[in-house]
Amino acid sequence: MTEDAKTAQTTLRVGVVGLGMIGGGVAVSLVRRGRIPIVYDVRPDASDGLDGVPQQVDTLAEVARESDVILVAVVTADQAREVLTGTEGLLSAARPGSTVVLLSTVSIETVRELAAVCAQHEVAFLDAGVTGGTEAANNGLTVMVGGPEQTVHQALPVLEDFAKQVVHCGDLGAGMVTKLARNALTYAVWAAVREAASIATAGGVSLDRLLQVLQNTDGGTSPLTLLQVHAAGIEIPEERIESADALAQKDLAAAQEFAGSVGLEVPITDVVRPRMRAVYSGELPDALPEDPRERGLAMMDRVYGTGYHELVPRNTTIPSIEHTVERLFAQVWARPYLTLRDRRLLTFGVTAMRDRGDLLRTQLSGAMANQEFTLDQLREIVLHLHYYTGWPAGSTVQGVFEELIARTAA
Structure with missing residues (x-):
């Protein structure tokens, strides 16, 4: 790097928008490294009490005019949108060649939207998910960055001045995807811990006792350790999958039975139990294609089993088939918020109410x-539907279910 380039990176002027726990901490960390930021928050006194941080300026436009790199640390996508594109937002005054770094956790669609708007103003854009918020004022954030390598390189001196670690995760959106994956793991583990604590408490076991057991036995099963094993490509040998799943089924069934006896809900256990074989074998499905037809056909295989899409006529122009593939499966079955299992249960209920054994057979x-x-869950579905559909329709459900159960077991 030339001396001029080093000087340019050292003298980069930085703005910080949003002075909450993250943004305020970032501003303090920047000051500690000698890079005094231009700051703004909708709360006029937000910078008060932030050690060494100067008084905030009056407008976003002023931040934009005075900054080479602008760190946006607001809470929601709407706030980020307003900060950038509002009447007197950052892009109303940002200089071509400057860079916006979004520290907020938003959807990938929002990242792409905001990056496109910035590009229209010749402003670069990076998505930068952060973690370690309570240490933001102590240069304690881990920053997960997505964007072009050159843009990341140009902004890196600023990022390094407030973070303990900066990880360039890939192209635009990759930083946010990394943050979302990390958060999914955190929240799922949190929920699982709550469920485990509920089981222990319901059985009269103090959490101190559960902690004592875990502290001495779970060294190899922490989320970090398990992810390290997965990343290293270490898998359970194929010949051991059957026994590993059998053990999981036995243990989780016992947990379900106890929970049922005391009236405790264990939704994570209920969902995880039938999926353990797929987890052990690594057979969980990949991402769906983007093309509507290919997406729909791939989703059909997920819903009805590998190879089902081959039943769909090739190059058909029949509207009902096209709508089934490209809308029902590509757009409805593939939507978020409900799992495939959730949608299956809904479809079981509808087809049972209509006494449609043929459709039930396909779904089952x-x-x-x-x-x-699991077998227990299937028979529980039958019992539940008997009471809501009536005994005649319930008997149809039972006949279909027992027929397929027997066929699978044979």
Whole structure:
């Protein structure tokens, strides 16, 4: 690097928008490294009490005019949008060649949207998920960055001045995807811990006792350790998958039975139990294609079992088939918020109410191919539907379910 380039990076002027726990801490950390930021918050006194941070300026436009790199640390996507594109927002005054770094956790769609708007103003954009917020004022953040390598390189001196670690995760959106994956793991573990604590408490076991056991036995099963094993490509040998799943089924069934006896809900255990074989074998599905037809066909295989899409006529122009593939499966079954298992249960209920054994058979075949339910759960579904559909329709459900259960077991 030339001396001029080093000087340019050292003298980069930085703005910070949003002075909450993250943004305020970032501003303090920057000051500690000698890089005094231009700061702004909608709260006029937000910078008061932030050690060494100067008084905030009056407008976002002023931040933009005075900054080479602008760190945006607001809470929501709407706030980020307003900060950038509002009447007197950052882009109303940002200089071409400057860079916006979004520290907020938002959707990938929002990242792409905001990056496109910045590009229209010749302003570079980086998504930068952060973690370690309570240490933001002590240069304690881990920053997960997505964007072009050159842009990351140019902004790196600023990022390094407030972070303990900066990880360039890939192209635009990769930083936010990394943050979302990390958060999914955190929240899922949190929920699982709550569920485990509920089981222990319901059985009269103090959490101190559970902690004592875990502190001495779970060294190899922490989320970090398990992810390290997965990243290293270490898998359970194929010949051991059967026994590992059998052990999981036995243990989780016992947990379910106890929970049922005391009226305790254990939704994580209920969902995890039938999926353990797929987890052990690494057979969980990949991301769906973007093309509507290919996406729909791939989703059909997920719903009804591998190879089902081959039943769909090739190059068909029949509207009902096209809508089934490109809308029902590509747009409805593939939507977020409900799992495939959730949608299956809804479809079981509807088809049972209509006393449609043929449709039930199709749905149940898919569910069994995907190992979405245990035998106990399938028979529980039958019992539940008897009471809501009436005994005649319930008997149809039972006949279909027992027929396919027997066929699978044979």
